[in-house]
Amino acid sequence: MMTLSEFLIPSSEYAARRGPEDVIVLSSRARLARNLCDSSFPAWAKKPERLQILKRISDAVVSLAPMKSCLLESMDNLSNNDKLALMERHLISREHTARGVGSGLAINKEENISVMINEEDHLRMQAILPGFQIRKVWERIDHLDSELEKKIPYAFHPEYGYLTACPTNLGTGIRVSAMLHLPGLALTDQISQIVGAVSKLGLAVRGIYGEGTDALGNLFQASNQMTLGETEEDIVIRLEKVIRQVVKNEENARQTLLEEKDQITLLNHIGRAWGILSNCYTIETRETLNLLSFIRLGIDLGMFPKGKRSDLEELFLITQRGHLQLAAKENMDAPQRDRARAEILRKKILKLKAPQKVKLKPLES
Amino acid sequence: MMTLSEFLIPSSEYAARRGPEDVIVLSSRARLARNLCDSSFPAWAKKPERLQILKRISDAVVSLAPMKSCLLESMDNLSNNDKLALMERHLISREHTARGVGSGLAINKEENISVMINEEDHLRMQAILPGFQIRKVWERIDHLDSELEKKIPYAFHPEYGYLTACPTNLGTGIRVSAMLHLPGLALTDQISQIVGAVSKLGLAVRGIYGEGTDALGNLFQASNQMTLGETEEDIVIRLEKVIRQVVKNEENARQTLLEEKDQITLLNHIGRAWGILSNCYTIETRETLNLLSFIRLGIDLGMFPKGKRSDLEELFLITQRGHLQLAAKENMDAPQRDRARAEILRKKILKLKAPQKVKLKPLES
Numbered sequence: 001m002m003t004l005s006e007f008l009i010p011s012s013e014y015a016a017r018r019g020p021e022d023v024i025v026l027s028s029r030a031r032l033a034r035n036l037c038d039s040s041f042p043a044w045a046k047k048p049e050r051l052q053i054l055k056r057i058s059d060a061v062v063s064l065a066p067m068k069s070c071l072l073e074s075m076d077n078l079s080n081n082d083k084l085a086l087m088e089r090h091l092i093s094r095e096h097t098a099r100g101v102g103s104g105l106a107i108n109k110e111e112n113i114s115v116m117i118n119e120e121d122h123l124r125m126q127a128i129l130p131g132f133q134i135r136k137v138w139e140r141i142d143h144l145d146s147e148l149e150k151k152i153p154y155a156f157h158p159e160y161g162y163l164t165a166c167p168t169n170l171g172t173g174i175r176v177s178a179m180l181h182l183p184g185l186a187l188t189d190q191i192s193q194i195v196g197a198v199s200k201l202g203l204a205v206r207g208i209y210g211e212g213t214d215a216l217g218n219l220f221q222a223s224n225q226m227t228l229g230e231t232e233e234d235i236v237i238r239l240e241k242v243i244r245q246v247v248k249n250e251e252n253a254r255q256t257l258l259e260e261k262d263q264i265t266l267l268n269h270i271g272r273a274w275g276i277l278s279n280c281y282t283i284e285t286r287e288t289l290n291l292l293s294f295i296r297l298g299i300d301l302g303m304f305p306k307g308k309r310s311d312l313e314e315l316f317l318i319t320q321r322g323h324l325q326l327a328a329k330e331n332m333d334a335p336q337r338d339r340a341r342a343e344i345l346r347k348k349i350l351k352l353k354a355p356q357k358v359k360l361k362p363l364e365s
Numbered sequence: 366m367m368t369l370s371e372f373l374i375p376s377s378e379y380a381a382r383r384g385p386e387d388v389i390v391l392s393s394r395a396r397l398a399r400n401l402c403d404s405s406f407p408a409w410a411k412k413p414e415r416l417q418i419l420k421r422i423s424d425a426v427v428s429l430a431p432m433k434s435c436l437l438e439s440m441d442n443l444s445n446n447d448k449l450a451l452m453e454r455h456l457i458s459r460e461h462t463a464r465g466v467g468s469g470l471a472i473n474k475e476e477n478i479s480v481m482i483n484e485e486d487h488l489r490m491q492a493i494l495p496g497f498q499i500r501k502v503w504e505r506i507d508h509l510d511s512e513l514e515k516k517i518p519y520a521f522h523p524e525y526g527y528l529t530a531c532p533t534n535l536g537t538g539i540r541v542s543a544m545l546h547l548p549g550l551a552l553t554d555q556i557s558q559i560v561g562a563v564s565k566l567g568l569a570v571r572g573i574y575g576e577g578t579d580a581l582g583n584l585f586q587a588s589n590q591m592t593l594g595e596t597e598e599d600i601v602i603r604l605e606k607v608i609r610q611v612v613k614n615e616e617n618a619r620q621t622l623l624e625e626k627d628q629i630t631l632l633n634h635i636g637r638a639w640g641i642l643s644n645c646y647t648i649e650t651r652e653t654l655n656l657l658s659f660i661r662l663g664i665d666l667g668m669f670p671k672g673k674r675s676d677l678e679e680l681f682l683i684t685q686r687g688h689l690q691l692a693a694k695e696n697m698d699a700p701q702r703d704r705a706r707a708e709i710l711r712k713k714i715l716k717l718k719a720p721q722k723v724k725l726k727p728l729e730s
Contacts, residue, residue: 264704268646275640279719281633339629354644 004082005326007071009111014089015314019131023300024247026179026219029090030137031126032145033164033173037155041165042103042118050102050118057117060151061106066144067115070108076100081331084322090128092116113144120165132243134176138236161228171228176235178243179208183218183297184253187265191215194246202226203242209289217289222246258301263357270298270355277349282338288319288345295349303355315348369447370691372436374476379454380678384496388665389612391544391584394455395502396491397510398529398538402520406530407468407483415467415483422482425516426471431509435473441465446696449687455493457481478509485530497608499541503601526593534592541601542588543608544573548662549618551583552630559611567591568607574654582654587611623666628722635663635720642714647703653684653710660714668720680713
């Protein structure tokens with residue numbers, strides 16, 4: 001049998017994937033929550049029923065065209081590092097890493113469609129693509145959903161829509177989101193203002209790691225809040241519109257920082273990040289995320305002539321716990337991981353050479 | 366007339382001065398507090414009396430052999446930057462920088478004897494030398510005091526000894542101290558233990574900048590606490606003994622850090638300090654002191670083959686506010702200073718090249 005490490009796209013290749021407007025919108029995701037009409041929700045179902053549900057859904061999922069040669073695994077067959085690596089690639093939720101017997105997962109070969117079975121709902125299916133592709137991920141998951149609905153009976157109420165274990169997902173069961181890199185807004189202290197404005201539009205902007213404005217790595221997830229009383233089409237259109245606005249704000253913030261006398265704020269942050277990462281001998285995830293954010297920004301702005309975005313994305317991936325331990329083929333304690341992480345970062349970041357001031361280009365409007 | 370900038374030893378020369386055991390004991394100081402028997406203490410004396418006292422003491426001081434070709438200034442003739450620079454060279458107290466008309470100062474050419482007139486007491490005289498020279502600074506200031514006593518009538522009480530404005534200085538009026546650089550004890554979390562042990566011996570160890578264990582730059586002052594009921598000789602002997610012990614503890618801590626697997630803790634601190642200092646574009650004094658402490662340690666341990674201790678000491682001096690502004694020949698606001706400081710540090714620290722692991726040498730016992 002194929003192991004997960006053998007199945008997964010190598011990190012360098014995974015990190016090299018590009019998408020439209022992926023400088024600020026790192027990735028787009030759509031997920032649907034669905035349940036069988038004739039079975040208990042996972043939290044209520046006993047083990048034999050959960051196993052039966054898993055079998056039924058698995059059979060249906062693997063028979064679909066988009067899931068050809070997919071990886072299908074029962075969660076108890078995965079090691080902790082496997083689960084962590086899947087979470088780090090945003091293919092499964094943190095909750096699903098805690099599941100064992102009776103829960104499962106299917107991932108297609110391209111690693112852009114994943115189906116969690118017996119997570120909170122019987123079915124959580126997700127499409128993820130690099131860059132700004134909200135509509136495309138929605139269409140993909142909508143198609144998968146329609147195909148699947150032909151094979152298994154969904155719990156659907158004519159008035160409430162799709163039924164879910166938690167009422168916050170009731171109705172369309174859809175969550176569409178984008179991962180945004182917003183260092184410009186963070187450096188110009190505009191994050192809380194943006195978060196506030198967006199939430200008034202019924203959308204949410206949250207730190208992906210950490211809470212609120214303390215978001216690690218200046219990474220934010222913009223997503224729809226409600227699943228009831230609105231069509232999927234409306235949700236997609238509104239999210240696209242809001243993200244486009246946030247991207248514009250981030251671009252303006254970056255331009256402002258570039259235009260600032262001698263680019264001192266930028267150079268100071270990016271230079272220090274480069275200096276620390278290329279000279280540290282032990283470093284935690286938290287600090288890594290925050291410093292790599294500035295390196296990513298430096299690469300975006302052309303301050304590192306030798307810097308490729310894909311190198312950065314790879315570092316971002318392989319310095320996380322699961323990937324680190326899968327690569328080392330052993331579990332490490334926290335200090336060991338912090339040293340291994342520093343080792344990787346020091347060598348790779350040093351190659352970028354220190355950041356340089358850049359000439360100003362007028363912003364395209 | 367000669368300006369202070371013309372009088373002062375150039376910073377590079379000043380920083381190149383060496384003394385015995387100056388790796389850990391950066392400098393030694395002795396100061397005496399004395400008052401005239403026939404005049405009010407400075408805080409009680411009105412301006413005409415203060416001016417009269419200043420004249421009387423000045424005349425006596427400049428006539429002494431060790432003060433030949435000294436600089437003699439009334440405090441109101443010095444600019445704020447002059448005063449700051451003098452404080453940064455530990456030649457006058459922070460309190461004395463606030464004095465104007467009626468207060469004065471005399472400094473000998475070698476900048477190792479300074480006399481403050483009408484500070485808290487009529488006379489505060491100090492000898493300072495690089496390295497571990499407690500006895501020598503005491504002898505120097507004792508000699509100056511004896512010579513001066515022949516010329517001006519001191520306030521002396523047969524039972525209490527020399528009278529001072531504040532009772533904490535009553536008796537001998539002496540404070541002997543050494544400036545210690547203790548990064549090893551700080552990194553191995555032994556500072557509070559040392560501070561506690563030393564204070565039980567009637568001596569004090571305090572952060573030179575900042576308070577307690579939050580001492581900036583890992584710089585500490587060890588000094589006698591009491592001036593009453595003990596001879597100067599006893600005080601000097603005890604302080605020498607205690608400092609010798611602290612130095613031994615610091616040496617052991619450094620050896621422990623060197624022996625630790627791969628010297629990771631050391632390399633991590635020193636490498637990061639080097640990385641930040643050689644890549645920052647704005648930096649505050651606080652952070653500068655803390656990072657330069659690690660560079661100094663790295664030079665001490667041989668981790669910077671190109672690093673000279675005098676370069677470090679010069680950086681330490683010229684990045685402080687007064688020296689920075691005297692060199693720039695203008696006042697700067699805080700952000701301007703932070704940028705000017707970063708400019709100097711970046712270029713000079715880069716020349717050291719990144720720190721390297723060192724081979725272990727057994728500690729001489």
